Amino acid sequence: MSRIGAMGMLSALLMTGCLRPAENRAVRDSKVGRAEGGGLSLEVEDGLAAVRSVGSGEVMLWGNAPVFTARATLSADATSNWVLTVRNAMPGAELLAELEDGEVLAVEPVPQVLPTVKAWRVGLRPGAVARLRVAPPGWDSTAPFRFAALADVQEALPRVGDIYARLSKDDSLRFILFSGDLTENGTREQLLEFQERLEAGSPIPLYATLGNHETFSKDAEEYTTLVGRGSQSFVFQGVRFTVVDSSNGTLDPIVEEQLEGWLAASRQGTHIVAMHVPPQDPVGLRGGGFANRGESAGLVGKFAREGVDLTLYGHIHSYYSFTNAGIPAFISGGGGAIPETFDGVGRHYLAVDIGANEGLREASLVRVD
């Protein structure tokens, strides 16, 4: 009897796993940006940065948004001298450290060679809570700006430098929004190599969501550790960017609930939503979109009702321009993974001009090869 019960439990778990394959990642997302060490308890708001290390007076973060705030609680017996290093930061990023009562703490920049690596010496106060905000100047303006949309590097990682070199020629690009499949298998080694190549070749940071290839290795545990959340939302210069984990061809209910909050928060503003697997493949016979067409139709309908201005996708290794529920949509999977042949595109990225007040101004295809 107990064996039958165990089998039943196992079956139920398997079924649940099949029905919600992204649930573990959604739960794991909530822990991103939290760490303790050396008497410091750190919590990055909304998980917009991954804590790579903390302790012995040093904190290292991997930023996954141009602007983020961390809450640092220092124990009474901890050292007050800390060095905060942020990798994948905006080139002009600055640190603002202040206590809860508004007192601004002393911050001293530490020069770095790489443009996207920033470090500061900051004197935290033992026994107090400090807010650390990392942001470039003008982050809260509503000025229009340009960013690059890219996806699907995968096995072309050794050649990704070509893309960064092309990106470097456009000084107006502020950051790269990456829609998944950074690597072929999502292993720790591959992700570290991706980040090293990014820092070495790109003058601007890359903010990403994961793709299905990242889930091939331990259900994207390494991605969560090294990069950050699969689903998150941030605002830059009045434009909201939301990325969601669609790597299993679905959105987990936890993510969907978060998404509804982000949609509601920017109902009147400019909002860009990006994910890896597109809800709807423009080539219907191929069916490279969501696993359930009803779910995809419901999702893009929700985007339309909530006033989303632009949707960006990956997964399909080519360039597509189409609409979903009336919203402009682009697939820019030109990172170099096995390219779609006969499309005349090749490696590419999308340069998107957008503004908080103007909405989507222009999206241009930029060829790399």
Next chain:
Amino acid sequence: MLSAQSPRSRPLALALVGAFLVLPGRALAQDPEPLSAFELLARSPQLGGSDIPRDLPGRATVGAPRRPRAPDDSLPMPDLGMQSPLPAPELRAMSSGPFRSEGEPVGAEAASPEVTAEGSAADVPMGMPSPLSPHGVPSSPLSPVPASTTALLDSSRSFQVVPAAVAVVPGLLFHGLAPALAGDGHTAKRLFALEGTGLGLIALGGVPIALTGASRRTIAPLYAVTLAGFSVFGISAIANLYSVVSPTFDPGVPASSLPPVEFEMGYQYVSDTSFAYDHFVSLGALARFDEVKLEAIARLAPDEGNTQVRLGGAYRLLGEPERNRAGSDGSSLDAELYGLFHRFPTEGFTVVGGDVGFRGRYAMSRVSPSLAGSFAEASIGMALQGYSYPGPVSDGNLHSQLLFSFGYGVWLGRGGGPFKGEAMLFYDHRKDGFAGGIRGLGGGVVGNFGLRTRALLTETWGVAAEFQAGGALVGRLSLVYALGGES
């Protein structure tokens, strides 16, 4: 092969032939050449002419098949041993099992119209060595089947645990291994050939898909070939299991006639984390005419309001009509046309579309006698659907979809009594149903799997049930009311 009722469909028959190329035809079973009683007997199982453990519900077979039974001493059994009128090479050519020199379809003779019409093959004890048969003369050069072979053949006609276990592991990878272990070399060769064909088609379609990056220019035909490969591979995998498990029961036969009108009412439950609905009322109506079948299906969620309606029908291009398929083995090809209306009130959109495609069913007894009672089914088509968003959304979407399904089924019922029906394990590639596709590592590429069964328990009442597992779990149980009854 072709139905005389659809002469206009001859061109489409060519398409069927192409689709069925991977499955060898029952050529000998269709041999119109009249045989003498002596020849018939010479081709009987006692002389190794077949390894059929029982009668076949083949095209020419009408009525219930018979199980192998012990030798009946009252039956006259001529002593053919060393005095067979057939020359030795011919006899050898008709020998069966793994020791056949050529890959001719064994058992086809027993399924021929002549044999079944006269009851010869069915009435004689099959699978049991006769004291007067050559089996008892192992050293005879004319003996079509060596004694060792006989033992294997005889053993293949009863259930064996080891082949059944092997059919699962590693049989799911090596199709044909289980019947080979059971001594059924003919079936083993056919299943290995099917598996090879399936893998070949997968490579034929899959490799170019990978090399072209699933190009929009070539994806449709390549996808169809790849899915066809998976269907052949899947069918041979299940046939592998069926061939060694089937001795435990009498094979079912297709109903000789299905009711002209059926109504269906039941309950459907859907477990999908992406939708608010769960409970549905399931309604259906089916009308069968000579070559045309009309169908209406509705699924209604009373509390949530989700409503799905499918209306359409099928035209029989090949095979006997379901209203009168006496003498048919159930093989058929239909052209299908369906319309779809699906309203999602909570999610705020409506789908209107149409499906067009072909659906074929193939009696597996044509592949091997030991697969009698089972059938393979496959369908291919295309859907075109429009998504509309009432309210503030300014634009909708128009989408196409590749439709593909395959399954392996068994006929329920043995010919006597009102109990008739069928059950089928299937894969369905479509992503717009309640089950959707599997939410897997590759996104939403794979469709859903399921088990569907329908059976009339009396002349007028029956049940239909279905379970599907994709991105959602779907279960349905319905009561069937038939007007006109089944025979």
